[in-house]
Amino acid sequence: MSDWVLKGTDVSRWYGDGEVRVHALNGVSFEICPGEFVVVLGPSGSGKSTLLNLLGGMDSASGGELLYGEKNLSEMTALELSSYRRDVVGFVFQFFHLIPTLTAKENVELASSITPGSRSADEVLEMVGLAERKEHFPAQMSGGEQQRVSIARAIVKNPSILLCDEPTGALDSKNSLAVVKLLLDVRDQIGCPVVTITHNAEMAKVADRVFYMKDGQIIRVEKNEHPLKAEELLW
Numbered sequence: 001m002s003d004w005v006l007k008g009t010d011v012s013r014w015y016g017d018g019e020v021r022v023h024a025l026n027g028v029s030f031e032i033c034p035g036e037f038v039v040v041l042g043p044s045g046s047g048k049s050t051l052l053n054l055l056g057g058m059d060s061a062s063g064g065e066l067l068y069g070e071k072n073l074s075e076m077t078a079l080e081l082s083s084y085r086r087d088v089v090g091f092v093f094q095f096f097h098l099i100p101t102l103t104a105k106e107n108v109e110l111a112s113s114i115t116p117g118s119r120s121a122d123e124v125l126e127m128v129g130l131a132e133r134k135e136h137f138p139a140q141m142s143g144g145e146q147q148r149v150s151i152a153r154a155i156v157k158n159p160s161i162l163l164c165d166e167p168t169g170a171l172d173s174k175n176s177l178a179v180v181k182l183l184l185d186v187r188d189q190i191g192c193p194v195v196t197i198t199h200n201a202e203m204a205k206v207a208d209r210v211f212y213m214k215d216g217q218i219i220r221v222e223k224n225e226h227p228l229k230a231e232e233l234l235w
């Protein structure tokens with residue numbers, strides 16, 4: 001068994017051609033290891049979302065190799081990539097993206113219904129502390145609660161990797177801390193690695209490793225020997 005879940009070697013993503021070519025990602029190499037919590041930090045335009053989209057199979061690299069097990073994501077067929085997104089990856093977005101006409105439980109069940117081997121919606125809603133609110137619609141819930149539902153929706157599939165794009169970006173400090181704590185709990189209970197983009201450098205203190213990005217490159221990887229607990233953060 002390999003000691004990584006995803007491994008990128010010289011991964012690039014560019015848009016356009018000739019003089020107008022934009023290098024969103026410029027030859028990055030990295031590994032995402034089992035059970036680790038990775039925070040990706042960097043200024044706007046540094047390539048964070050591009051990297052996350054490649055890891056999630058929502059976009060394909062222009063060059064280099066991105067391996068999940070023995071499979072290069074860039075060489076997968078559309079059908080294989082679709083299964084990868086459905087069965088392997090859990091996504092959490094800044095603005096939750098819940099379906100407004102479905103209850104919390106129905107939002108979660110929609111995800112479990114398309115993925116074989118999923119957990120039960122009741123179980124994961126309990127895990128995220130929303131057992132009492134599962135029949136509520138998104139509009140009847142706070143932003144923090146909606147993000148909890150979106151985390152439940154991501155983990156009900158038993159993902160092999162959880163990807164989060166600014167999961168606290170739309171939340172106040174109290175709810176942000178609760179979401180960080182929940183993501184750490186999820187990592188501990190499900191055991192999947194978590195990769196999260198943030199603009200908040202404080203969040204990096206709970207990470208096992210921090211990827212610092214600039215101009216389409218990972219310019220530094222920092223390993224935290226003693227990651228903080230969510231309760232210790234000064235948000």
Ligand SMILES: Nc1ncnc2c1ncn2[C@@H]1O[C@H](COP(=O)(O)OP(=O)(O)OP(=O)(O)O)[C@@H](O)[C@H]1O
Nearest residue numbers: 015022023024042043044045046047048049050051
């Ligand atoms: N579809 C696209 N076509 C052309 N250029 C793009 C496209 N997507 C991203 N880019 C460019 O690639 C670079 C990296 O963008 P990316 O969204 O990955 O940065 P980011 O670090 O996530 O930024 P932010 O923090 O603002 O979300 C930027 O210069 C961006 O303008």
